Amino acid sequence: MDKIQTWLYDILNAIIEIESFIEDTERSFGRYQDDLRTRRAVERNIEIIGEALSKILKLNSNIAISNSR
Incomplete structure (x- = not known):
């Protein structure tokens, strides 16, 4: 599992x-x-x-996450 998937999993678990x-x-x-x-x-x-979210955007700024800031 790559870093972005791990962070997305963290977001899902937090929700x-x-x-x-x-x-x-x-x-x-x-x-x-x-x-x-x-x-x-x-x-x-x-x-x-x-x-x-911050880690994801730092790793790949091309990922579009609306209202991430």
């Missing part, structure tokens, strides 16, 4: 984790703001997504 953190809860911003653990977990996964 799946985010969905799992919020699937059994009321989906409201107020609830999210009040839940420090969920907020930190979601924020960390967003960081993972951002880091992976």
Whole structure:
């Protein structure tokens, strides 16, 4: 598996984790703001997504990922 596929896999796993953190809860911003653990977990996964996107674009700037910045 090449580096880009690995990073895409990391992005997919981060998205799946985010969905799992919020699937059994009321989906409201107020609830999210009040839940420090969920907020930190979601924020960390967003960081993972951002880091992976950054690595992908540095390795191959010809890859078009809309709204990546």
